[in-house]
Structures are given as C-alpha cells and as structure tokens.
Amino acid sequence: xxxxxxxxxxxxxxxxxxxxxxxxxxxxxxxxxxxxxxxxxxxxxxxxxxxxxxxxxxxxxxxxxxxxxxxxxxxxxxxxxxxxxxxxxxxxxxxxxxxxxxxxxxxxxxxxxxxxxxxxxxxxxxxxxxxxxxxxxxxxxxxxxxxxxxxxxxxxxxxxxxxxxxxxxxxxxxxxxxxxxxxxxxxxxxxxxxxxxxxxxxxxxxxxxxxxxxxxxxxxxxxxxxxxxxxxxxxxxxxxxxxxxxxxxxxxxxxxxxxxxxxxxxxxxxxxxxxxxxxxxxxxxxxxxxxxxxxxxxxxxxxxxxxxxxxxxxxxxxxxxxxxxxxxx
Numbered sequence: 001x002x003x004x005x006x007x008x009x010x011x012x013x014x015x016x017x018x019x020x021x022x023x024x025x026x027x028x029x030x031x032x033x034x035x036x037x038x039x040x041x042x043x044x045x046x047x048x049x050x051x052x053x054x055x056x057x058x059x060x061x062x063x064x065x066x067x068x069x070x071x072x073x074x075x076x077x078x079x080x081x082x083x084x085x086x087x088x089x090x091x092x093x094x095x096x097x098x099x100x101x102x103x104x105x106x107x108x109x110x111x112x113x114x115x116x117x118x119x120x121x122x123x124x125x126x127x128x129x130x131x132x133x134x135x136x137x138x139x140x141x142x143x144x145x146x147x148x149x150x151x152x153x154x155x156x157x158x159x160x161x162x163x164x165x166x167x168x169x170x171x172x173x174x175x176x177x178x179x180x181x182x183x184x185x186x187x188x189x190x191x192x193x194x195x196x197x198x199x200x201x202x203x204x205x206x207x208x209x210x211x212x213x214x215x216x217x218x219x220x221x222x223x224x225x226x227x228x229x230x231x232x233x234x235x236x237x238x239x240x241x242x243x244x245x246x247x248x249x250x251x252x253x254x255x256x257x258x259x260x261x262x263x264x265x266x267x268x269x270x271x272x273x274x275x276x277x278x279x280x281x282x283x284x285x286x287x288x289x290x291x292x293x294x295x296x297x298x299x300x301x302x303x304x305x306x307x308x309x310x311x312x313x314x315x316x317x318x319x320x321x322x323x324x325x326x327x328x329x
Contacts, residue, residue: 039070121324130158137238142167150218152179154324200226299323
C-alpha cells in the first residue's frame with residue numbers, strides 16, 4: 001500500500017494564513033483499478049490565487065488546492081507509461097490516483113537540461129498568464145511604456161521580459177533591493193523598491209515622466225491609487241491580481257477610479273488565464289522557445305520538503321520569493 005500525505009485547510013483564513021490553519025493527514029491509497037495510474041508529486045506550486053480561491057471554492061477540512069509536476073510510478077492504463085511526467089491540479093498531496101483526465105504531459109520539445117519545475121512557472125500557468133494577459137489585453141506596441149508591479153514574482157518577471165521582446169520600455173516595482181537588482185539583470189529599464197521610496201507617485205513619475213501606456217496589475221490597493229492617474233490617454237490596464245488586498249478582513253476604501261478612467265479614456269479589464277485554455281499550449285511553446293533562446297530568463301525560489309508547504313505558501317504571500325515559489329518534495 002502507498003501512503004499519501006496531504007495538507008488540509010483546518011479553517012478559512014482570517015487575515016494572513018498561519019501555520020495552525022493547516023493540518024497534515026495521511027491515508028492509504030487503494031490498489032489501482034484497470035485504467036488508473038498512480039502518481040508521485042515531485043514539485044508542487046504555491047501561488048497567490050490560492051488565498052482568495054480557498055474562500056471561494058474550498059470547505060474547511062479540504063485538501064489545499066494547487067498543481068504539481070508528478071511522475072507516474074504505477075500504471076494500469078496503456079496510454080500512460082511508468083516514468084512519465086505530467087502536470088496535474090490535484091492539491092497539496094504527495095501521491096494520487098488518476099484516470100488520466102486533467103493531466104497534461106510536459107511539452108514534447110522539453111529538453112532534459114531544463115528543470116521540470118518550470119512547467120509550474122515560466123513555462124506553466126504563471127508564464128501563460130503573463131503571455132496572454134499582456135499580449136491580448138494590454139496589446140503593447142513598440143515604444144510603449146509598460147508598468148508592472150510585483151515585478152519580481154512568477155508572473156510579473158515574465159510580463160516585463162515579454163514587453164522588452166516587443167520593444168517596450170518597462171518599469172517594475174518590487175519589495176526589496178535584491179529584487180530590484182534582479183529586475184535590472186533581466187532587462188527592466190527602470191525599477192524601484194516600493195517599500196523604501198518616500199512617495200509612490202514620485203517614484204512612478206521619475207521612472208517614466210511621460211506616463212504609462214500599459215499597466216499590468218498584480219497588487220491593487222494603494223499602488224493602483226498612485227498608478228492610475230499616471231496612465232496616458234487611451235492606456236490599457238490588465239488586472240491579473242490584487243495580492244495586497246487578499247488578507248484584508250474588511251475591504252479598504254480608496255479613491256474612486258471612474259473619473260480617471262473616463263477622462264483618460266482608459267481600458268481596464270480583469271482576466272483569468274482559463275480564458276485562453278484553447279490556446280494554452282501555444283503560449284507554452286512560445287515561452288519555451290524564448291527560454292531556450294535566452295530571451296526570457298527565470299528564477300525559482302525552491303523550498304525543499306513537503307512538510308514545509310504551509311511555510312512556503314505563507315512566505316510567498318509575504319513576498320519572500322524572487323521568481324516562482326516551488327516546493328520540492
């Protein structure tokens with residue numbers, strides 16, 4: 001018998017998640033039936049979306065939501081060979097049984113030299129989010145000025161690099177001097193530490209006195225209050241996330257955005273990456289090509305040990321990671 005370990009959510013988070021909000025459970029998995037496969041997680045993802053979605057789709061006691069790169073260790077399904085690697089969305093668990101539905105193989109072009117964990121990051125959901133969110137919603141043109149916050153994260157770092165490929169000037173904001181250095185290394189034209197500047201408004205004006213054509217929003221809150229008035233007329237804003245607000249027990253009040261949207265004739269649109277599920281692999285293939293060409297660089301913040309998943313999740317929400325936060329089993 002194989003024993004599977006899983007992290008469950010003891011209770012819905014009140015404010016920032018805490019270690020006592022999680023519980024580790026174990027259970028024996030039954031023998032495989034015909035048509036089933038047994039997989040062992042190798043890398044697991046922790047992402048900002050888990051915080052708001054835990055409230056929306058989970059019950060207390062459920063296994064935490066999330067995806068992983070997993071390896072087949074037993075198969076009674078001729079379509080799935082032992083040793084194959086797949087991306088699944090089976091939660092925070094070490095082993096699971098599947099009939100194969102919902103599992104996605106790594107791209108056939110995937111070279112052995114590239115970490116498989118990238119299928120959870122730059123060449124996975126975060127990268128594809130950056131790809132379609134920027135190109136389809138912001139629709140950047142050569143010479144545009146693109147603003148990205150949470151720019152050293154899994155999504156923002158890819159957004160900035162794609163914008164550079166498209167010939168844009170890119171301004172990024174992040175929360176530590178080390179992250180600012182990383183942004184400069186991967187090609188951002190301007191970057192500032194939002195935690196240490198005396199004024200967000202002045203930092204944004206200094207980075208781009210002419211304003212911004214595109215704004216890729218990952219943070220929300222006070223950052224958005226400062227950024228929206230500095231958009232150029234007919235600017236485009238892609239709302240990917242609002243991580244600064246996820247732990248708020250009471251929604252904060254802020255400036256009303258309608259006058260700015262109206263008089264600057266801005267286009268502001270929220271999106272979920274699932275909108276492009278029919279083109280998902282197209283985005284992955286282009287991202288993989290750019291990575292292999294050296295046009296898109298990546299950085300992974302890897303926490304080792306399945307027992308450290310809650311700590312990795314909590315740390316990611318507080319900004320400990322540069323690039324994609326990954327748990328290696």
